[in-house]
Amino acid sequence: MKSHVLRPLWVVIAVIGLILTARYFVVPPDFGVYERGFMYGFHRKSNEKEWEAFKVKYRTKKYCQDCHPDKYDTIMSSKHHIIQCENCHGPAIDHPENPEKLQINKKRSLCIRCHTYLPYPTSQRAKIKGIDPKEHNTGMECVTCHNPHKPDMEGW
Amino acid sequence: MRQTRRDFLKTITRGALVTALPLGAFKFLSPREARASVESTKVRWGFLVDTFKCVGCGFCVKACKLENEVPYDTPVTRTWVERYVILKNGRMLADTPMGGRDGFTDPKVQEEEINPKDIAKGFFVPKLCNQCENPPCVQVCPVGATYQRADGVVLVDRSWCIGCGYCIMACPYGVRFFHPVYHTAEKCTFCIHRLVKGMNTACVDACPFGARKVGNLKDPNDPVTQVILNQRVAVLKPEYGTKPQVYYIGLDENVR
Amino acid sequence: MDVYVHGLEWTLKELFVYPNEFIYWSIQIVMYPYMTGLVAGAFVLSSLYHVFGQEDLKDLAKFALVFSFALLIVAPMPLMFHLQHPMRGMEVFFTPHFTSAISAFGIVFFSYSIIVATEIWFVYRKFFVEQSMALKGKEGLVNRIKWLIYTALTLGAYDISPEALHKDEKAIKILAGVGIPVACFLHGYAGFIFGSVKANALWMTPLMPVIFIMSAIVSGIALCMLTYIIIMEWRKFRIRTSKKPWEMTAEEVGGVELDLMRKTSKYLIGFMIAAITLELLDLVFRGYTAVKSWDILRSIIYGKDFVNIFIKQYTFGNLIPFIMLLLPRPTVKRLVIALSLVLFGVFMMRWNVVIGGQAFSLTFAGYMHYKIPVIPHNMQTFKEGVTGALVIGIMPFVLFWGINKIVPSLKYK
Numbered sequence: 001m002k003s004h005v006l007r008p009l010w011v012v013i014a015v016i017g018l019i020l021t022a023r024y025f026v027v028p029p030d031f032g033v034y035e036r037g038f039m040y041g042f043h044r045k046s047n048e049k050e051w052e053a054f055k056v057k058y059r060t061k062k063y064c065q066d067c068h069p070d071k072y073d074t075i076m077s078s079k080h081h082i083i084q085c086e087n088c089h090g091p092a093i094d095h096p097e098n099p100e101k102l103q104i105n106k107k108r109s110l111c112i113r114c115h116t117y118l119p120y121p122t123s124q125r126a127k128i129k130g131i132d133p134k135e136h137n138t139g140m141e142c143v144t145c146h147n148p149h150k151p152d153m154e155g156w
Numbered sequence: 157m158r159q160t161r162r163d164f165l166k167t168i169t170r171g172a173l174v175t176a177l178p179l180g181a182f183k184f185l186s187p188r189e190a191r192a193s194v195e196s197t198k199v200r201w202g203f204l205v206d207t208f209k210c211v212g213c214g215f216c217v218k219a220c221k222l223e224n225e226v227p228y229d230t231p232v233t234r235t236w237v238e239r240y241v242i243l244k245n246g247r248m249l250a251d252t253p254m255g256g257r258d259g260f261t262d263p264k265v266q267e268e269e270i271n272p273k274d275i276a277k278g279f280f281v282p283k284l285c286n287q288c289e290n291p292p293c294v295q296v297c298p299v300g301a302t303y304q305r306a307d308g309v310v311l312v313d314r315s316w317c318i319g320c321g322y323c324i325m326a327c328p329y330g331v332r333f334f335h336p337v338y339h340t341a342e343k344c345t346f347c348i349h350r351l352v353k354g355m356n357t358a359c360v361d362a363c364p365f366g367a368r369k370v371g372n373l374k375d376p377n378d379p380v381t382q383v384i385l386n387q388r389v390a391v392l393k394p395e396y397g398t399k400p401q402v403y404y405i406g407l408d409e410n411v412r
Numbered sequence: 413m414d415v416y417v418h419g420l421e422w423t424l425k426e427l428f429v430y431p432n433e434f435i436y437w438s439i440q441i442v443m444y445p446y447m448t449g450l451v452a453g454a455f456v457l458s459s460l461y462h463v464f465g466q467e468d469l470k471d472l473a474k475f476a477l478v479f480s481f482a483l484l485i486v487a488p489m490p491l492m493f494h495l496q497h498p499m500r501g502m503e504v505f506f507t508p509h510f511t512s513a514i515s516a517f518g519i520v521f522f523s524y525s526i527i528v529a530t531e532i533w534f535v536y537r538k539f540f541v542e543q544s545m546a547l548k549g550k551e552g553l554v555n556r557i558k559w560l561i562y563t564a565l566t567l568g569a570y571d572i573s574p575e576a577l578h579k580d581e582k583a584i585k586i587l588a589g590v591g592i593p594v595a596c597f598l599h600g601y602a603g604f605i606f607g608s609v610k611a612n613a614l615w616m617t618p619l620m621p622v623i624f625i626m627s628a629i630v631s632g633i634a635l636c637m638l639t640y641i642i643i644m645e646w647r648k649f650r651i652r653t654s655k656k657p658w659e660m661t662a663e664e665v666g667g668v669e670l671d672l673m674r675k676t677s678k679y680l681i682g683f684m685i686a687a688i689t690l691e692l693l694d695l696v697f698r699g700y701t702a703v704k705s706w707d708i709l710r711s712i713i714y715g716k717d718f719v720n721i722f723i724k725q726y727t728f729g730n731l732i733p734f735i736m737l738l739l740p741r742p743t744v745k746r747l748v749i750a751l752s753l754v755l756f757g758v759f760m761m762r763w764n765v766v767i768g769g770q771a772f773s774l775t776f777a778g779y780m781h782y783k784i785p786v787i788p789h790n791m792q793t794f795k796e797g798v799t800g801a802l803v804i805g806i807m808p809f810v811l812f813w814g815i816n817k818i819v820p821s822l823k824y825k
Contacts, residue, residue, distance in 0.1 A: 004569030043303030113259030120278025321498020330430035
């Protein structure tokens, strides 16, 4: 009879075998070491494609131009031409299918993101025409007097 | 272009795949799109932030949260904007309310009223994942759920992350957090789903002032690479040896 | 799935803190190295007898070994409580990423469990065989189940001849010898988990693993001693109150108990000196070199966490029990107080490392305060609050009670 001393070893080997079997079924086949080596590139390769397939929601103003050329042209000839349509109108996603209508943000809080005057000498911020939102026509929406598509002109 | 066509022909020879051929292959590809789809090893995404141009409007943060489905009203965010106000007596004040999601509309910093005459410097610093060349967050992941792509972008596999938080602890820049819905480690992906389609990241597109730019650092003609090569730029916390790939123009010693 | 920001409920921010920073590693991460530390300490204590032949620890060795097995089962539980996806915990075994200190957990913990379990098997093999023989063919469901358990535990090795038993003893010695470095490694790597985080100014020091090992052994020995005293006191109480005669009188038990404790406390004192020396060295070195992070660290160590570090940890957890243990003529009462304080001190050390390391922001210009949830109102606050810590704290004793039913570790020869 073989030495009984090795008995626990067989148990251990059985447990390791069990883990390896489970591993075989649980770990995706494309899990491995890729371009960046073991330290930085140990992963499931197909996850890269999953991230690449993530839904794009902000389509940029080129997407808006096709159907709304008039609006596009107006804003592009104004000082606000640097602002993307979707910054105020919300992400287009698959508009006009989904969503059918975009929610336009006309709140004061939107305009004062840039137009609250902040006296910062080393920042572009101080060069933007700004107001003190606590004093400048409080309680009124900016769009009552200012056209965001033609910001140079007072009123509409 | 030539590369794409070769790939295209290869695909055709694999007869069975012809039906599955994406229609996009017939479309004219922008140079960046072609590069991104074909020469993946010749791409290394990098980022350039101009802190002089940033005005702290927070449109980037808003766009990022909506684009990448990070619950809007939670304080966690993939990118954020910090405000620094340095007084003439050398005191530094800084804040980032809600990550700057709603812009900076209050002259008070950290609840403190500041006399404009006392301000020596005031500026905004946008932050996002640095997609480090030596990402410490990836090194410490116990299960291989976070990794770096060949193009340098560090991603998290949401189906494999166990949520131990070690990567969150290991990042010196505090860019990682637990996603409020999936409860796995979450971070800026450089909008890889947009980059591979030849687009910019959502934050770059949303920035009205051109303070943010993304580019291929392996392409010497890329405008971003040009600036990094030819101008004086700096990175955040270089002392950690992480080799961050988000470069800053106008960085200050007070920036944390 | 629930929508919540992990850490938001118990983190209070002050001054300038990055938006994504929270106390992500809370009470369970304090419990985790504490528990692993107790395992390592208990095992080292039992090995002192088996390997180095410290005869004075003979009676404690068996108990310490079985107790360390109970602790071993509990040690990964804080991690399970802490993981956001506990069901995926097995991935550490499936796709281990060895550049991560946590990944070593799978391998080291597995090897260590094997060593402890095997050692227990060799120590109790004779007992298993005898039980299996004695219970064979006996009537009654309980007897049948017991017979099944013991027969399975023999692993089919029924040879209890003197030669075979001699082989067992040799195996025990080898396993205990191998076990000591593995136990130290198990805990050293727990220290490495923290010490290697370069982003954290408080954690990053090469001394961390060594400090963790020393305080682990301190806490392990203290817990073994304390549990031993409690069990012996219970036994004395039962001898005094029962009418039937016992093999020993209460006075005899008390004499053996105190003698053993006096001897063990010498080892405890030795390891305490090592632990405190290293911790102070770390502190002095940080202050002397005063690198960039020192300003914020100083404001934490000497300011916000002063009571936690210098009063609770060093004074109550180290200095007072140290004096109490050194005083001549120990009494059971004094020992119990001193040992409880030592255990408290090591717990505070873990707390000050884990929570203290997150008390300041990565900006070095802001603070975070951990408001530990006391009364839970959801799963998060249950798991990562006082309640979760209590569950983990009580578990080893419950398990020990259960395991002790099968492998009695407190029988006198």
